[in-house]
Amino acid sequence: MPLTAPPPVHPDFPAEEQHLAGTIQAFLRQIEAWEDRDRNVGADLETSLTLADTAEELAAMLSVHVPAPYFGSLRVRIAGREQLLYVGKHAFRDLKGPHTVVSWESDVGSLFYSDVLAWEARKGLTGTVRRRRQLDVQAKKLHRLTDLYDDEAGGDTGGREQVLLARLSEASTAAMRDVVETLQPEQNGAMRAPAGVHTLIQGAAGSGKTTIGFHRLAWLMHPDRREHRAAPESMLVLMPNRVLASYAARVLPGLNLGGVTVTTPEAWATGFLGVEKMEVVDRTLTLLLTDRDNERRKAAWRRAKALGDRRMFQVVRNHLADRLRANLGSLTFQTTVQVGHEARTLTLDQATLRRLLDEVLDRAPLEGYRAALRAALEDELVARANPPGEDGEAALRRTLAAELTRFVGRVVGNILPVSEGRRIITDEATLRRAAQGVLDERAVRLLLSDPLTAIPKPRRSHADVTELPLMLAVAALLDGVGRRVGRALEPYDHIALDEAQDYSPLLYVLLARAARPGHLTALGDLNQGLHGYKGPNNWGDVQAALGGESRTRLMTLGRTYRSTRQITALGAQIAATYNRAGGVVGVDRDGGEVLRLTGGSLAELTAQAVKTMQAQGHRNIAIVTRRVTDAERLVPELQRHDVDAQPILSEQARYTGGVVILPVNLAKGLEFDGCIVAGADAANYDPQTEFESRLLYVAASRGLHLLALVAERELHPLLTAERDSG
Numbered sequence: 001m002p003l004t005a006p007p008p009v010h011p012d013f014p015a016e017e018q019h020l021a022g023t024i025q026a027f028l029r030q031i032e033a034w035e036d037r038d039r040n041v042g043a044d045l046e047t048s049l050t051l052a053d054t055a056e057e058l059a060a061m062l063s064v065h066v067p068a069p070y071f072g073s074l075r076v077r078i079a080g081r082e083q084l085l086y087v088g089k090h091a092f093r094d095l096k097g098p099h100t101v102v103s104w105e106s107d108v109g110s111l112f113y114s115d116v117l118a119w120e121a122r123k124g125l126t127g128t129v130r131r132r133r134q135l136d137v138q139a140k141k142l143h144r145l146t147d148l149y150d151d152e153a154g155g156d157t158g159g160r161e162q163v164l165l166a167r168l169s170e171a172s173t174a175a176m177r178d179v180v181e182t183l184q185p186e187q188n189g190a191m192r193a194p195a196g197v198h199t200l201i202q203g204a205a206g207s208g209k210t211t212i213g214f215h216r217l218a219w220l221m222h223p224d225r226r227e228h229r230a231a232p233e234s235m236l237v238l239m240p241n242r243v244l245a246s247y248a249a250r251v252l253p254g255l256n257l258g259g260v261t262v263t264t265p266e267a268w269a270t271g272f273l274g275v276e277k278m279e280v281v282d283r284t285l286t287l288l289l290t291d292r293d294n295e296r297r298k299a300a301w302r303r304a305k306a307l308g309d310r311r312m313f314q315v316v317r318n319h320l321a322d323r324l325r326a327n328l329g330s331l332t333f334q335t336t337v338q339v340g341h342e343a344r345t346l347t348l349d350q351a352t353l354r355r356l357l358d359e360v361l362d363r364a365p366l367e368g369y370r371a372a373l374r375a376a377l378e379d380e381l382v383a384r385a386n387p388p389g390e391d392g393e394a395a396l397r398r399t400l401a402a403e404l405t406r407f408v409g410r411v412v413g414n415i416l417p418v419s420e421g422r423r424i425i426t427d428e429a430t431l432r433r434a435a436q437g438v439l440d441e442r443a444v445r446l447l448l449s450d451p452l453t454a455i456p457k458p459r460r461s462h463a464d465v466t467e468l469p470l471m472l473a474v475a476a477l478l479d480g481v482g483r484r485v486g487r488a489l490e491p492y493d494h495i496a497l498d499e500a501q502d503y504s505p506l507l508y509v510l511l512a513r514a515a516r517p518g519h520l521t522a523l524g525d526l527n528q529g530l531h532g533y534k535g536p537n538n539w540g541d542v543q544a545a546l547g548g549e550s551r552t553r554l555m556t557l558g559r560t561y562r563s564t565r566q567i568t569a570l571g572a573q574i575a576a577t578y579n580r581a582g583g584v585v586g587v588d589r590d591g592g593e594v595l596r597l598t599g600g601s602l603a604e605l606t607a608q609a610v611k612t613m614q615a616q617g618h619r620n621i622a623i624v625t626r627r628v629t630d631a632e633r634l635v636p637e638l639q640r641h642d643v644d645a646q647p648i649l650s651e652q653a654r655y656t657g658g659v660v661i662l663p664v665n666l667a668k669g670l671e672f673d674g675c676i677v678a679g680a681d682a683a684n685y686d687p688q689t690e691f692e693s694r695l696l697y698v699a700a701s702r703g704l705h706l707l708a709l710v711a712e713r714e715l716h717p718l719l720t721a722e723r724d725s726g
């Protein structure tokens with residue numbers, strides 16, 4: 001190691017140390033005050049207990065932040081006065097001194113991360129940022145002080161990049177981490193994109209999409225969000241598989257997001273439909289991963305795409321309209337009720353009922369046909385009866401309740417989302433009728449075809465991932481979709497979708513109905529679309545599903561953070577073959593050269609790569625294979641080479657760190673200190689197929705610090721060293 005002089009101590013270091021000590025004291029004083037039961041005395045016992053409980057909760061929340069009360073400061077100037085603001089993970093108001101801390105999610109907290117130098121402060125006054133300073137505080141000690149921007153020192157200091165590089169060089173953990181301290185300006189912008197408009201965020205592997213998604217939820221919880229503020233238990237995050245969901249969910253407590261549901265779309269959909277016991281399969285994926293016949297693969301891909309097309313929502317609407325109209329048939333509604341002192345017979349004839357039903361069907365109301373039709377009939381009856389006063393009206397509505405529920409039940413009939421959703425795409429006559437004016441003949445034929453005949457179906461009751469959105473559509477149209485609260489249904493305050501390139505446009509239509517208007521955030525990378533057969537062709541498809549460009553906002557994260565320069569360059573080389581959108585800029589962090597190991601048995605070379613990485617001090621290492629079976633086979637062989645790799649072979653497995661072996665489809669979204677692509681050759685990743693190149697990209701982009709490419713004979717043509725230097 002070359003000897004380098006220790007960095008000069010910043011002249012403000014002692015003053016900052018003193019301020020830190022003062023802040024910690026102020027925190028402790030406040031905690032003590034809250035914990036002092038005698039002070040929390042209310043007018044009666046109950047009030048006193050409530051006060052004491054609240055105070056205890058506040059004390060507990062603040063005490064977590066005593067070891068590091070803040071991580072940055074801002075010197076700002078407003079109306080001729082300079083102010084120093086400290087930014088931390090938790091707001092603290094120091095009523096008796098200068099130790100107030102503003103929280104990172106607040107509007108003023110944003111100034112720490114963004115590049116803006118002037119903003120509109122209160123009452124039309126303009127504020128200017130004079131200095132941004134990062135304070136590395138751990139265990140109550142100030143370790144480092146870095147100015148990020150200082151107008152007295154000529155503006156930008158390059159400090160932000162230094163702090164970022166230091167953070168990125170740290171070892172990985174077995175859980176996703178928050179990046180509150182080092183959020184970058186463009187990420188800050190995406191995270192704080194004004195709420196109330198659906199937000200789509202495109203970013204390459206490692207640009208921080210998943211991370212930003214969770215930070216956005218924390219930001220939405222802040223009172224500064226006013227009418228858009230969200231509660232954690234009313235937010236939903238959907239992630240592509242359970243391994244990733246449990247890895248990512250570990251970020252929740254640190255961001256104060258306990259209570260947010262993090263799950264997969266399949267688990268959420270089956271839970272919502274009340275068919276959790278049903279096995280969910282993805283036979284299209286099975287075919288794509290195992291069948292080598294390109295024609296069959298194409299056919300399966302196209303059919304899956306057709307099933308997830310947003311126009312299928314209209315097809316389901318048409319079908320349900322037919323069913324409900326047929327059920328209504330020649331029914332009429334008649335009842336005798338007491339209005340005032342008079343018994344009145346109220347009748348809704350066939351024409352009236354048809355008119356009311358058609359109005360409901362035309363609107364496709366969010367609460368669903370059943371509730372809307374019931375309300376429409378009730379209103380019509382009340383208008384006709386014209387009962388005296390509000391009490392009379394309420395009494396009439398009560399009297400009508402049971403009978404109306406029964407009647408509407410007959411009109412809706414016994415439509416079960418699972419069987420009905422399936423029937424629409426399997427019964428030719430049904431499909432043709434429902435698709436009229438919506439789909440062309442080619443699309444209809446595609447839907448009726450069955451390219452998956454060779455892929456076995458499970459014996460027990462099951463649903464395919466490509467059918468689930470249709471089943472959900474039936475349920476959503478009949479009875480609404482959203483969050484179940486007791487027997488009621490409420491819209492989610494916000495829904496975030498990770499790996500959003502893998503959700504079908506039809507699913508987007510439904511999720512938009514499940515959340516408050518404009519409250520979807522979708523984060524994805526079209527280049528990593530492994531499940532393109534389920535997903536949109538481009539973001540335009542998603543925008544169309546969400547009501548058009550005017551109702552959505554599309555943002556791009558241009559920089560990637562995860563990997564070293566060497567790994568990022570290799571990833572870009574792979575993606576360039578199918579991504580026409582151009583290159584990605586990585587943080588310029590230097591690391592070890594990519595290891596290329598060939599000319600031996602796969603197990604031997606892979607074990608060698610593991611040991612090389614361990615010798616360099618890396619702990620979390622992944623061996624990524626093309627298929628589950630490859631991983632299964634390799635586990636005992638590696639043991640013979642003295643490497644014990646923990647297999648992650650299904651979604652039920654959990655990643656807890658160390659050396660693991662897993663197929664590429666389960667590696668998605670995860671990251672490791674070292675990543676070894678085992679079997680990185682043309683036999684495993686067919687160079688002629690774009691899907692295979694995408695798989696290779698995902699596999700090769702999982703490492704933070706080191707990447708090894710291992711093949712028994714020749715490496716994949718996109719991975720050879722000559723290409724690298726070229």
Ligand SMILES: Nc1ncnc2c1ncn2[C@@H]1O[C@H](COP(=O)(O)OP(=O)(O)OP(=O)(O)O)[C@@H](O)[C@H]1O
Nearest residue numbers: 179182183184205206207208209210211561562669
């Ligand atoms: N501002 C930041 N400061 C520090 N680390 C960051 C920052 N942004 C992202 N990272 C790190 O970069 C890595 C990648 O982030 P993340 O997994 O959120 O990216 P992603 O875009 O979702 O990736 P993928 O598409 O591969 O799933 C993580 O280790 C994350 O902690």
